Amino acid sequence: MSTAQISMPAEFFSQLSVNFKKMPVWAQSTINSILGMSILLFMWWIGGLLIANNPDTEAFADFAPGPALSALWALIGTEFLNDTIISSLERIIYGLFWGIVIGVPLGVLMGYFVGMRQVANMPFQFLRMISPLAWMPIAVLAYDTWDGAIVFLIVMATVWPIVFGTAHGVQRIDPNWFRVARNLGADGFQMLRRVIMPAIAQDVFAGIRLAVGVAWVVLVPAEYLGVTSGLGYAINDARDTLAYDTLAAMVVVIGVIGYLLDAVAVFLIKRYSWHAS
Amino acid sequence: MSTASPIWISDLTHYYNRKQEMPTLDDINLSIPQGQLTALIGRSGCGKSTLLQMVAGLLMPTEGAVRIRAHTVTKPSAKWNMMFQKPSLYPWMTVRENAALGLVFAGTYKQKKDRVEELLDMVGLSEHKDKNVQDLSGGQQQRVALARSLATEPEVLLLDEPFSALDAFTRTALQTEVAQICHDQNITMVLVTHDIEEAVAMADQVVIMSHNPGQIVGEKHIPLDYPRDRNSGEFITLKDELFAEFEKIDQAKQKKPFERLEVPKREVKPPVDDSLQQAS
Numbered sequence: 208m209s210t211a212q213i214s215m216p217a218e219f220f221s222q223l224s225v226n227f228k229k230m231p232v233w234a235q236s237t238i239n240s241i242l243g244m245s246i247l248l249f250m251w252w253i254g255g256l257l258i259a260n261n262p263d264t265e266a267f268a269d270f271a272p273g274p275a276l277s278a279l280w281a282l283i284g285t286e287f288l289n290d291t292i293i294s295s296l297e298r299i300i301y302g303l304f305w306g307i308v309i310g311v312p313l314g315v316l317m318g319y320f321v322g323m324r325q326v327a328n329m330p331f332q333f334l335r336m337i338s339p340l341a342w343m344p345i346a347v348l349a350y351d352t353w354d355g356a357i358v359f360l361i362v363m364a365t366v367w368p369i370v371f372g373t374a375h376g377v378q379r380i381d382p383n384w385f386r387v388a389r390n391l392g393a394d395g396f397q398m399l400r401r402v403i404m405p406a407i408a409q410d411v412f413a414g415i416r417l418a419v420g421v422a423w424v425v426l427v428p429a430e431y432l433g434v435t436s437g438l439g440y441a442i443n444d445a446r447d448t449l450a451y452d453t454l455a456a457m458v459v460v461i462g463v464i465g466y467l468l469d470a471v472a473v474f475l476i477k478r479y480s481w482h483a484s
Numbered sequence: 485m486s487t488a489s490p491i492w493i494s495d496l497t498h499y500y501n502r503k504q505e506m507p508t509l510d511d512i513n514l515s516i517p518q519g520q521l522t523a524l525i526g527r528s529g530c531g532k533s534t535l536l537q538m539v540a541g542l543l544m545p546t547e548g549a550v551r552i553r554a555h556t557v558t559k560p561s562a563k564w565n566m567m568f569q570k571p572s573l574y575p576w577m578t579v580r581e582n583a584a585l586g587l588v589f590a591g592t593y594k595q596k597k598d599r600v601e602e603l604l605d606m607v608g609l610s611e612h613k614d615k616n617v618q619d620l621s622g623g624q625q626q627r628v629a630l631a632r633s634l635a636t637e638p639e640v641l642l643l644d645e646p647f648s649a650l651d652a653f654t655r656t657a658l659q660t661e662v663a664q665i666c667h668d669q670n671i672t673m674v675l676v677t678h679d680i681e682e683a684v685a686m687a688d689q690v691v692i693m694s695h696n697p698g699q700i701v702g703e704k705h706i707p708l709d710y711p712r713d714r715n716s717g718e719f720i721t722l723k724d725e726l727f728a729e730f731e732k733i734d735q736a737k738q739k740k741p742f743e744r745l746e747v748p749k750r751e752v753k754p755p756v757d758d759s760l761q762q763a764s
Contacts, residue, residue, distance in 0.1 A: 383572035481576035
């Protein structure tokens with residue numbers, strides 16, 4: 208009797224849906240995440256099959272998940288992969304560091320002074336819309352080293368979201384918080400440490416999260432430039448040596464690290480968020 | 485403890501800008517007694533909040549001065565503390581952290597931890613010390629602000645309509661509690677309000693202000709014991725008398741809306757007792 212019921216697809220799916228909704232929320236979200244990744248992997252696999260079965264493209268068959276993942280497995284833990292990742296992360300960290308050093312004070316000024324905001328808004332929105340990669344010729348002229356040029360490109364990518372995020376945070380500060388703190392005897396430094404910084408932290412980190420996203424996307428093409436290390440270089444090199452499985456493995460590495468960087472930023476936003484849940 | 489006036493306002497006149505024909509505050513002379521609650525009442529725009537901000541050191545008068553004991557007030561201090569209409573708590577801090585903030589600024593929180601705990605118990609927040617302030621009701625938030633103001637052991641507590649945003653039950657309860665604290669802890673309080681009942685419920689004396697220009701037109705002593713029965717004959721009589729005062733002001737103002745009311749020149753006692761000159 209029960210087999211007869213389950214053989215009816217509609218019945219089966221409604222049963223499944225009811226049971227799924229009974230699960231705890233974390234289990235539901237985990238299952239959904241796994242489902243999403245499975246769909247992605249499946250599409251990759253289909254794509255690999257299509258490439259392999261087309262006589263025009265069969266030379267690229269190593270893009271498929273099988274060869275790519277075994278190439279990745281072979282790469283994990285090798286000095287080559289570690290150096291590649293570290294070079295890229297170093298550039299991101301330098302770029303982000305300068306983005307923050309430049310962007311946060313600019314954002315504070317923009318958020319605090321209406322005049323500054325009016326002056327800076329148009330030019331900054333204009334500059335923000337220029338792809339950081341468009342600065343490449345200028346960067347190459349301006350910097351002696353390729354590394355310097357790449358960090359400059361990353362800074363051009365990171366500084367705008369940080370400026371606007373910070374400015375947004377400062378604008379949302381309740382003026383009464385200053386009045387009360389002054390009234391309780393806060394000096395300038397205490398005002399900064401106890402009031403301004405915690406008040407804007409979550410917006411600054413939200414800006415940094417956007418910045419990390421853009422920076423990571425910009426990094427790979429930036430590393431096609433003269434450098435001989437980093438993920439972008441590794442991809443370019445794999446293409447030149449026709450090592451398509453390594454190339455696809457690098458793409459996976461880029462995705463995974465990007466995801467982890469974003470997760471760190473999300474953690475920081477949550478950690479410093481003070482909005483009522 | 486001396487009964488000399490800790491707060492002395494002399495010949496104070498204020499213009500927000502030079503184009504004003506009428507001063508916002510006109511020749512204010514007032515001395516406020518130690519350990520008592522003084523209410524400033526008047527219609528909106530009579531400058532009562534402006535005057536309070538000058539006592540707090542958040543605004544400087546155009547002419548004249550506010551002195552608190554031997555100090556001419558020029559800047560805010562935790563010794564003369566202000567409570568605002570909105571509690572303005574810091575949402576990234578717990579109840580305890582908010583209440584302790586003045587002590588943290590002064591660098592004395594470690595020595596005076598117990599005081600914060602006691603104050604939070606006193607204002608009825610024992611159960612909520614570790615909560616986020618956003619999870620509290622409006623009345624509870626104002627209680628946190630009260631504990632925060634009291635933590636630094638101010639000599640003077642200035643209250644700028646601190647109960648006006650609360651519901652009637654909470655407001656009545658807090659009015660009674662704050663007046664009690666004022667007398668129990670010998671803190672001099674100045675309350676700004678437009679609520680005559682609140683003034684009669686809380687104050688030892690009421691200062692009546694008129695607008696255009698902002699001036700003091702009368703003073704009334706409230707000789708009632710605490711806790712006060714709001715339905716007693718005396719209470720209602722005092723309330724009616726104050727209402728009558730305001731009707732008189734209104735009638736005078738209807739005839740001549742932008743003229744000074746004739747009031748006798750007020751004499752204030754200079755602060756005799758400077759024995760408490762603080763090093764701060």
